Amino acid sequence: MNDDTKYKDVRSLTASLVASLSPEDQMVQSCPEASPVKWHQAHTTWFFETFVLRPFLKNYKPFCEDFRWLFNSYYNSIGGEIPDKRLRASFCRPSLDEVLAFREHVDQAMQRFLSGSADDESARRVILGLNHEQQHQELALTDIKHVFFSNPLRPSYLAAEFTNEADLPVPKLEWHASEGGLVEIGYPLQVENPLDFCFDNETPRHKVYLEPFQIANREVTCREYLEFMLDDAYTRPEFWLSDGLETVKHGDWQAPLYWERDASDKTGWRVFTLRGWLGLSSLLDTPVCHVSFFEADAFARWRGCRLPTESEWESVASTAPLRGNLLDTGRLHPASANGAGVDQLFGDCWEWMASPYVGYPGYKPLPGALGEYNGKFMSGQMILRGGSCVTAASHIRATYRNFFQPATRWQFSGIRLAA
Numbered sequence: 001m002n003d004d005t006k007y008k009d010v011r012s013l014t015a016s017l018v019a020s021l022s023p024e025d026q027m028v029q030s031c032p033e034a035s036p037v038k039w040h041q042a043h044t045t046w047f048f049e050t051f052v053l054r055p056f057l058k059n060y061k062p063f064c065e066d067f068r069w070l071f072n073s074y075y076n077s078i079g080g081e082i083p084d085k086r087l088r089a090s091f092c093r094p095s096l097d098e099v100l101a102f103r104e105h106v107d108q109a110m111q112r113f114l115s116g117s118a119d120d121e122s123a124r125r126v127i128l129g130l131n132h133e134q135q136h137q138e139l140a141l142t143d144i145k146h147v148f149f150s151n152p153l154r155p156s157y158l159a160a161e162f163t164n165e166a167d168l169p170v171p172k173l174e175w176h177a178s179e180g181g182l183v184e185i186g187y188p189l190q191v192e193n194p195l196d197f198c199f200d201n202e203t204p205r206h207k208v209y210l211e212p213f214q215i216a217n218r219e220v221t222c223r224e225y226l227e228f229m230l231d232d233a234y235t236r237p238e239f240w241l242s243d244g245l246e247t248v249k250h251g252d253w254q255a256p257l258y259w260e261r262d263a264s265d266k267t268g269w270r271v272f273t274l275r276g277w278l279g280l281s282s283l284l285d286t287p288v289c290h291v292s293f294f295e296a297d298a299f300a301r302w303r304g305c306r307l308p309t310e311s312e313w314e315s316v317a318s319t320a321p322l323r324g325n326l327l328d329t330g331r332l333h334p335a336s337a338n339g340a341g342v343d344q345l346f347g348d349c350w351e352w353m354a355s356p357y358v359g360y361p362g363y364k365p366l367p368g369a370l371g372e373y374n375g376k377f378m379s380g381q382m383i384l385r386g387g388s389c390v391t392a393a394s395h396i397r398a399t400y401r402n403f404f405q406p407a408t409r410w411q412f413s414g415i416r417l418a419a
């Protein structure tokens, strides 16, 4: 597939993911982690304008000079004001129509740019921009889920119901043993090939020594997590990191995000999904999601296990086929495990790792403003691996490192055990 086709595919997928949302839906920012969908649409466009068109397309005329700072997320090196993230919901101007016109303006310029011959640096930036937009597609879906959950009417993003995969028998939790030893992790980037892509934080590839370990054959299910809740684990300090217990008390957490008590379901709970409410009893064999690192870690302690390290995870995932319940299935919710071997490594839920987000040995951020993309967030965050049911299949790989603060749980984040 050439760059032009890839560009059109990614940009039109954004348009189709947000097609059912009204201008009002696209204005809401319902939690500090999230951004309005309108902002996602503008910011991803800003990325191409700022990093590709302004520096590389001759005679490019920017759509609006104010957009240069207005839709900057966090790149201080660009200069100028960066609006506080919490103010994104106040952007009633520009209107959604103006943002869509901005997208059209940039798309037309990008067509002109891609029809010419690009040098290596601009070709790399186009691929980075497409991967950036795929990240924001995922964010737009997780953010709109939170928006609809926060609305008293509790609307659904998708009208259609799930097909009933929950009836399939889920494999019981089994351990896959690895003898460990010296392994290589990180993306083997061919630097001379501008079309070979990974994020800078996946490099350099390097050796890690692993003790023998065991990793679970699938993600932890809602049924298993409910047992943890029914054992009063949320109130038992022995399972919790100090910051975790504080977070649980402060937020009065008694269950994952999007779980709500419901006497009409035999479990006593219902779960909000992108297709509206579902009784927990219909989801018991599906992976638990929307848990924080603290909850994942406490669950593992309660089970007498631990979370995997990212090196352990990658050593297993790098030999597994890259398939799973990703965005492309259209389910938009985790599904029951049904594969043999170590299943659900890709898709369903991002899996919290026991590893803090730090640079690999010899890590160098990209030069210039793009060096702010990943590297400056390497403090106070934990690694997640494997993508989720709202991650595009063409976006994820075994070496991919996602990262969030340990208390965050608005992403599709779940649990895999290790021992």
Ligand SMILES: [Fe+2]
Pocket (backbone or CB within 6 Å): 043, 073, 132, 136
């Ligand atoms: Fe961004």
